[in-house]
Amino acid sequence: MRIVFMGTPDFAVPSLEALLTKHEVVLVVTQPDKPKGRGKKLVPTPVKACALEHGIPVVQPEKVREEAFVEELRGYAPDLIAVTAFGQILTEPILNMPQYGCINVHGSLLPKYRGAAPMQWSIIDGETVTGITTMYMAKGLDSGDMLLKKEVEILPEDTFQDLHDKMAKAGAELLLETLDAMEAGTLTREEQDHDKATYAPMITKETGHIDWSKGGQEIINLIRGLNPxxxxxxxxxxxxxxxxxxxxxxxxxxxxxxxxxxxxxxKGFAVKCGDGALMVLELQARGGKRMSADAYLRGHEVKTGVLLQ
Known part of the structure; x- marks a missing residue:
């Protein structure tokens, strides 16, 4: 099959690399380069960097709904479009373009955790199991018919980074399994129960503001889910x-x-919370480096009796 791959961050790179082992990827579509660092130098997305290493053409539309991009995409005559963490919503002309449709690798066990940040919210909410779902893409937000699923365990100490790495690998494996089943004619689709859908909204800075009146485990889960x-x-x-x-x-x-x-x-400093207290073990001050709390305390005074805000 002639496949167009759409993806942007590190999470999507294993999916692209997996496709390259068995399929013909004729084009990669990713988000525009963004300025980073003090010099504001444009840095390619991880998916773009991977595509260029393999000599695959790359297109970076500001908006995929633009007619010029849609026509350019049509010129590649894709049999299938595979999408992993691309970052833009596809329009109907694109969804209807490939013969075998558009397949998305989503980071949750749908219909739970539709939206932008399913992995973070699964940790924040205290889940012990999450997973990957491959699905046909439709107009709604993560609402298309489900194809295959793969569970991934969330360990008690897993941070977002830990889960991200496990899920990226599982997503790549499941994408290949999905395409294998499609080519074998054994792939079945299952409509989502929309009444059971939950939403995983975009993470903002304010999401991370600790409310110390909440229970200790709830706060720990928030810390894990937003680390790093x-x-x-x-x-x-x-x-x-x-x-x-x-x-x-x-x-x-x-x-x-x-x-x-x-x-x-x-070891650190203890803070009263809603059902006991937490010992802070690792932190970072503004303009400083991430460090253990004991290292921080050797250079900074932290006083008992102070209320954190």
């Missing part, structure tokens, strides 16, 4: 501290207001 970026955060006397790791503190917790710093130890 954009990171959960709190404020100590006006200074923003990104928090990357915390654990539940001792059982016998003194009476205090939620968000109050209860103790400073060689």
């Amino acid at each position: 970026a954009p990171a959960a955060y709190t404020e100590y006397e006006g200074e923003v501290l990104k928090i990357f790791r915390a654990e539940k503190w001792q059982e016998d917790v003194p009476e205090a207001a939620c968000s109050e710093i209860l103790a400073v130890t060689k």
